[in-house]
Amino acid sequence: MGMLDGIRVLDFTMNAAGPAAGALMSDYGADVIKIERPVVGDECRNFPPIVDGNSLCQCWFNRGKASVTVDLTDPEGTEFIKRLIPDTNIIIESYRPGVMKRFGLDYETVCSIRPDIIYVSVSAFGQKGPYSTRPGYDLIAQAMSGVMSITGEAGGPPMKSGLTLGDLFGGMNAFASAMTALYHWKATGVGQHVDISLVHGLIWMNGSVERCNVGQCAKRQGNHHPTLSPYGLFNGKNGQSIIIAAVNKKIWESLCDVMGRPELKHDPKFEVLNNRNENQQELIGYIEAWLGQYDDINVPLKLLEQAGVPSCKVYDNNDVFSDPHYRGNNWLVKAPVMPGITSMDTFVARGPNAGFSREPGTFRRAAALGEHNYEVMERYGFPKEEIDRLQAKWAKK
Amino acid sequence: MGMLDGIRVLDFTMNAAGPAAGALMSDYGADVIKIERPVVGDECRNFPPIVDGNSLCQCWFNRGKASVTVDLTDPEGTEFIKRLIPDTNIIIESYRPGVMKRFGLDYETVCSIRPDIIYVSVSAFGQKGPYSTRPGYDLIAQAMSGVMSITGEAGGPPMKSGLTLGDLFGGMNAFASAMTALYHWKATGVGQHVDISLVHGLIWMNGSVERCNVGQCAKRQGNHHPTLSPYGLFNGKNGQSIIIAAVNKKIWESLCDVMGRPELKHDPKFEVLNNRNENQQELIGYIEAWLGQYDDINVPLKLLEQAGVPSCKVYDNNDVFSDPHYRGNNWLVKAPVMPGITSMDTFVARGPNAGFSREPGTFRRAAALGEHNYEVMERYGFPKEEIDRLQAKWAKK
Numbered sequence: 001m002g003m004l005d006g007i008r009v010l011d012f013t014m015n016a017a018g019p020a021a022g023a024l025m026s027d028y029g030a031d032v033i034k035i036e037r038p039v040v041g042d043e044c045r046n047f048p049p050i051v052d053g054n055s056l057c058q059c060w061f062n063r064g065k066a067s068v069t070v071d072l073t074d075p076e077g078t079e080f081i082k083r084l085i086p087d088t089n090i091i092i093e094s095y096r097p098g099v100m101k102r103f104g105l106d107y108e109t110v111c112s113i114r115p116d117i118i119y120v121s122v123s124a125f126g127q128k129g130p131y132s133t134r135p136g137y138d139l140i141a142q143a144m145s146g147v148m149s150i151t152g153e154a155g156g157p158p159m160k161s162g163l164t165l166g167d168l169f170g171g172m173n174a175f176a177s178a179m180t181a182l183y184h185w186k187a188t189g190v191g192q193h194v195d196i197s198l199v200h201g202l203i204w205m206n207g208s209v210e211r212c213n214v215g216q217c218a219k220r221q222g223n224h225h226p227t228l229s230p231y232g233l234f235n236g237k238n239g240q241s242i243i244i245a246a247v248n249k250k251i252w253e254s255l256c257d258v259m260g261r262p263e264l265k266h267d268p269k270f271e272v273l274n275n276r277n278e279n280q281q282e283l284i285g286y287i288e289a290w291l292g293q294y295d296d297i298n299v300p301l302k303l304l305e306q307a308g309v310p311s312c313k314v315y316d317n318n319d320v321f322s323d324p325h326y327r328g329n330n331w332l333v334k335a336p337v338m339p340g341i342t343s344m345d346t347f348v349a350r351g352p353n354a355g356f357s358r359e360p361g362t363f364r365r366a367a368a369l370g371e372h373n374y375e376v377m378e379r380y381g382f383p384k385e386e387i388d389r390l391q392a393k394w395a396k397k
Numbered sequence: 398m399g400m401l402d403g404i405r406v407l408d409f410t411m412n413a414a415g416p417a418a419g420a421l422m423s424d425y426g427a428d429v430i431k432i433e434r435p436v437v438g439d440e441c442r443n444f445p446p447i448v449d450g451n452s453l454c455q456c457w458f459n460r461g462k463a464s465v466t467v468d469l470t471d472p473e474g475t476e477f478i479k480r481l482i483p484d485t486n487i488i489i490e491s492y493r494p495g496v497m498k499r500f501g502l503d504y505e506t507v508c509s510i511r512p513d514i515i516y517v518s519v520s521a522f523g524q525k526g527p528y529s530t531r532p533g534y535d536l537i538a539q540a541m542s543g544v545m546s547i548t549g550e551a552g553g554p555p556m557k558s559g560l561t562l563g564d565l566f567g568g569m570n571a572f573a574s575a576m577t578a579l580y581h582w583k584a585t586g587v588g589q590h591v592d593i594s595l596v597h598g599l600i601w602m603n604g605s606v607e608r609c610n611v612g613q614c615a616k617r618q619g620n621h622h623p624t625l626s627p628y629g630l631f632n633g634k635n636g637q638s639i640i641i642a643a644v645n646k647k648i649w650e651s652l653c654d655v656m657g658r659p660e661l662k663h664d665p666k667f668e669v670l671n672n673r674n675e676n677q678q679e680l681i682g683y684i685e686a687w688l689g690q691y692d693d694i695n696v697p698l699k700l701l702e703q704a705g706v707p708s709c710k711v712y713d714n715n716d717v718f719s720d721p722h723y724r725g726n727n728w729l730v731k732a733p734v735m736p737g738i739t740s741m742d743t744f745v746a747r748g749p750n751a752g753f754s755r756e757p758g759t760f761r762r763a764a765a766l767g768e769h770n771y772e773v774m775e776r777y778g779f780p781k782e783e784i785d786r787l788q789a790k791w792a793k794k
Contacts, residue, residue, distance in 0.1 A: 049613065051610075125722065130722050139628070143640045151560075152556060156550070162615070163544060163603060173569060175573050176751075181756075184401075192756065200728045204728070212715055213744045243536050319543065325522065325527050
């Protein structure tokens with residue numbers, strides 16, 4: 001059943017960061033119940049691509065979770081939740097700070113029912129401090145972590161990542177922190193409140209901030225390295241690009257030979273690393289002129305590989321999607337779709353985040369909205385008529 | 398002592414990804430012994446910035462670890478390691494696949510000494526498959542995960558992140574996976590081999606790959622949103638930029654009022670979201686013209702905040718470094734430097750990755766190379782003369 005067999009999770013999250021954390025717990029066998037807003041559910045149910053009226057995106061973010069619709073603004077809704085808490089090991093929530101308290105489901109209240117709960121709050125700016133109630137979007141996390149300021153061309157504007165970086169790193173961070181707390185709970189019986197911030201997560205990855213200690217404010221510098229040349233992205237024909245990483249003299253000299261430019265090895269402009277850094281633009285020009293001779297960039301790439309020059313193609317998503325190494329390692333798996341998607345039985349999706357020799361993760365299908373209302377509410381003593389009454393009441397708002 | 402009190406880790410990693418994982422374990426109280434190459438040590442000891450001849454970067458990546466120098470190519474070196482293994486819960490290593498086997502310290506061999514070990518291997522392309530022995534750099538992980546292809550201006554080349562994204566995400570992923578396996582070990586007594594790949598990690602974050610299921614290959618599209626306008630980065634004077642996220646009609650209309658352009662609300666080019674998406678470039682022009690009136694971008698930002706328009710400044714690293722919210726939440730902490738740095742007692746560094754109400758993480762100082770040779774080797778029964786002999790022998794190679 002997986003490493004988290006027997007662990008019960010209540011997932012009050014939405015959009016991307018929180019759901020990703022709960023989905024990871026599900027991969028490893030936790031019993032995750034997602035509490036969703038009646039009628040509309042998690043916003044990510046509307047994220048593209050949409051197939052047969054259902055989101056493939058939600059098929060990933062809410063994989064392996066049961067779905068129960070509950071109106072948390074109704075005391076009858078929170079009373080139901082409170083019946084689940086004694087059986088729950090981990091709560092994840094991603095409301096704006098203060099909202100769970102308004103529902104009567106804040107950490108302190110939940111603790112009075114189950115003192116050893118692990119309660120993970122995911123927000124943009126954290127639970128405390130002057131910015132804590134500010135609206136948070138992935139883009140704001142990218143901007144306020146300094147990450148955009150160090151990404152992009154030197155002469156151009158700051159650049160966002162094409163990833164929803166704040167959300168996905170935040171989800172992994174929430175998962176990592178929950179697992180650390182879970183180990184500690186297993187060892188000591190003690191739970192706690194875990195405060196995860198998307199902005200904080202990206203700052204944690206931004207090591208260049210520490211250069212401010214010596215008076216340096218790192219700036220964006222495009223696709224090349226300030227103190228290593230040639231090392232970066234080089235453009236060929238028809239929008240094709242490759243990476244070349246000539247990390248030492250021997251590799252640099254092999255590159256000169258592959259390009260048919262052995263004279264560059266002894267050119268005083270390029271012979272020593274410092275020279276190559278000083279004349280980086282000229283050197284980039286030579287390399288791109290060489291690449292520009294080939295219609296298919298795989299041809300020079302092959303030559304580089306044969307010469308032992310670290311290099312690779314810059315993959316687009318189709319390259320990623322079809323790569324046999326990635327499929328063979330289960331980085332991309334054939335995964336089940338959610339109910340309601342009828343034009344495909346499976347889709348190719350990102351599989352578990354890591355390989356485990358004994359207890360590999362499993363991608364289980366996402367649920368339709370409210371699919372588990374009866375199963376879960378009956379398990380906690382609600383008769384069918386009562387479930388019908390509550391769901392009808394909650395659906396009206 | 399922290400959540401991982403009593404957990405012993407042997408850290409055979411170098412550079413960034415692996416060291417970050419071990420450092421996280423140290424934050425939470427694990428006893429981490431870093432095994433380093435004699436004389437030179439971990440490469441990250443040379444990463445800038447350098448202060449008093451020592452790397453501030455290594456002060457972060459190897460915080461809280463003991464340092465012991467061992468020549469793993471010498472059977473006397475691996476014999477010493479094998480004495481430590483019975484006491485070790487977690488091994489992390491980041492050699493190219495196959496190298497630990499050459500040392501006689503692969504998972505199977507270690508398992509024969511301690512069957513319940515958790516053994517985390519961090520590499521560029523994973524332990525299995527056709528690419529597993531390829532050289533791996535952060536830039537190659539960014540390129541081969543598709544992440545660069547979706548980052549950058551629509552008309553420009555693919556763009557790398559200013560973060561060493563593959564390394565830092567890989568480090569967090571390794572930590573998360575080790576903690577999941579550690580919980581499982583505590584619950585069942587079973588260990589396992591964990592396979593972490595930097596390329597895989599970035600693919601795991603690249604959700605747009607799943608659009609290939611419906612025949613869409615996502616492309617880079619700069620700083621704006623294809624189906625939400627205005628939502629993105631807007632440039633003002635003197636290289637200052639802000640984010641505006643007008644996620645609904647009400648916010649869009651507030652933005653028009655703040656700009657003193659109420660007529661745009663009813664302009665057929667901008668009234669409905671679809672119109673705004675179609676005329677996005679024109680709209681961006683209006684917003685940037687408005688911003689361009691202000692020498693200090695904080696002035697229009699204040700107006701946006703007062704009107705409830707989600708927005709923020711695009712921080713540079715100095716902004717991050719000095720932000721009171723970040724300092725107050727311990728996202729940046731005054732941290733101890735390593736021995737040998739004499740011109741400062743502390744530096745401002747990224748603190749633990751998350752807030753824990755009962756067992757917060759602690760940033761402990763990094764060690765000088767080989768600082769714990771005597772302490773650790775004596776603990777495992779080596780007399781002083783024997784340690785001197787081995788270290789002298791290992792220093793010669």
